[in-house]
Amino acid sequence: MSSVVCPICSSSFEANLSVSMPFCSERCRQIDLGRWFEEDYSLPLEDRLDGGEEQEIQ
Ligand SMILES: [Zn+2]
Structure with missing residues (x-):
């Protein structure tokens, strides 16, 4: 193992x-x-995992 x-x-x-x-x-x-595609597509799954690493720009 x-x-x-x-x-x-x-x-x-x-x-x-x-x-x-x-x-x-x-x-x-x-x-x-x-x-690899996040510049083109936004993935909700990734947002939940990273939680705060990227912040929305106002
Ligand atoms: Zn895993």
């Missing part, structure tokens, strides 16, 4: 249990993909 830390949500998981390596889940994989 090898334990891995998800680069998206920072949770530990067993590498052999994940179908979305190096991420813990398909959801985190999608979030990572979304980061």
